[in-house]
Amino acid sequence: xxxxxxYIGKWAMILGGSSGLGLATxxxxxxxxxxxxxxxxxxRSILAAFDTTVEEMKSHNVDxxxxxxxxxxxxxxxxxxxxxxNSVGVSxxxxxxxxxxxxxxxxxxxxxxxxxxxxxxxxxxDAMAVSLYDWVSAFAKANLFSPDARVxxxxxxxxxxxxxxxxxxxxxxxxxxxITRSIALEYAPLGIKANCIQAGVTDTESLRLIPGSEVMKExxxxxxxYGRLTLPEDVxxxxxxxxxxxxxxxxxxxLPVDGGDHIR
Numbered sequence: 423x424x425x426x427x428x429y430i431g432k433w434a435m436i437l438g439g440s441s442g443l444g445l446a447t448x449x450x451x452x453x454x455x456x457x458x459x460x461x462x463x464x465x466r467s468i469l470a471a472f473d474t475t476v477e478e479m480k481s482h483n484v485d486x487x488x489x490x491x492x493x494x495x496x497x498x499x500x501x502x503x504x505x506x507x508n509s510v511g512v513s514x515x516x517x518x519x520x521x522x523x524x525x526x527x528x529x530x531x532x533x534x535x536x537x538x539x540x541x542x543x544x545x546x547x548d549a550m551a552v553s554l555y556d557w558v559s560a561f562a563k564a565n566l567f568s569p570d571a572r573v574x575x576x577x578x579x580x581x582x583x584x585x586x587x588x589x590x591x592x593x594x595x596x597x598x599x600x601i602t603r604s605i606a607l608e609y610a611p612l613g614i615k616a617n618c619i620q621a622g623v624t625d626t627e628s629l630r631l632i633p634g635s636e637v638m639k640e641x642x643x644x645x646x647x648y649g650r651l652t653l654p655e656d657v658x659x660x661x662x663x664x665x666x667x668x669x670x671x672x673x674x675x676x677l678p679v680d681g682g683d684h685i686r
Contacts, residue, residue, distance in 0.1 A: 615673040
C-alpha cells in the first residue's frame with residue numbers, strides 16, 4: 423500500500439529555532455513542504471540574519487511565523503497558543519521539535535570559584551526538560567496536534583556521560599529523555615509519537631559555550647568512523663525522517679544521529 427506523506431501542508435512548531443539544530447530543522451522541513459512556526463529568543467544582533475533565513479524558507483511556498491519570546495514564560499506560551507489557534511487552526515501541527523539550549527555551565531566543585539546552586543539546576547531543568555512537557559500539554563489541550571503527530575527532542579551523550587561543568591545540563595538531558603518516554607506512553611491515545619535524537623558533537627554556538635569544547639570536537643573526529651563532526655543538517659534530516667508516515671511505529675526511542683560516534 424502506497425503511503426501518503428501527510429506532513430505536507432501541515433505545521434511544525436520549533437522551540438528554540440534561531441540557530442543551530444532548531445534552525446536547520448526548520449529549514450529542512452520547509453524545503454519538504456511543511457509550514458513553520460518558530461519560538462525563539464534572539465538577540466538584536468542576529469535578528470537580521472534570522473529574518474533573512476525566514477524569507478529563504480518562505481521561498482519554498484510555505485508559511486513561516488515566528489515569536490521572539492521567552493518560551494519558558496507561561497503567559498507568553500499561552501499567548502502563542504492563542505494566536506496560533508486563531509491564525510493556523512486546530513489539528514494543524516504534525517510535529518513539535520524541542521531545541522531549547524539554555525543551561526548553566528558552572529562546575530559542581532571549584533575551591534576558588536562559584537559552583538552550581540540548587541537554583542541553577544532548577545532553571546536548567548525547567549528550560550531544557552520540563553518545558554517540553556509544558557508545551558506538549560498546552561498543545562494537546564488546545565487540540566493543535568494533527569492525527570499521528572510527532573514530538574521530537576534533542577539530547578546528547580551528556581545524559582549518561584560525565585563532562586566537566588556539564589552537570590546541570592546532563593541532569594536536564596537525562597530528565598528530557600525520561601519525559602519524552604513518558605509522553606510516548608501517556609499521549610499514545612492521541613496518536614502522538616515522541617522520540618529523542620541523540621545528536622553527535624556538532625559545532626554550534628551552544629557547544630562552543632561548553633568548557634573544553636575544542637577537545638570534544640577533536641576527540642569526536644578521531645573516533646568517528648567517517649572522520650567528521652555531526653552537522654546540523656544531519657540532525658535535521660533525521661527529524662524529517664521521523665516525521666514521515668513510514669516512521670509511525672517509532673515511539674519512545676533515543677536515536678543516535680552521529681555517524682557512529684557512539685560505537686567507539
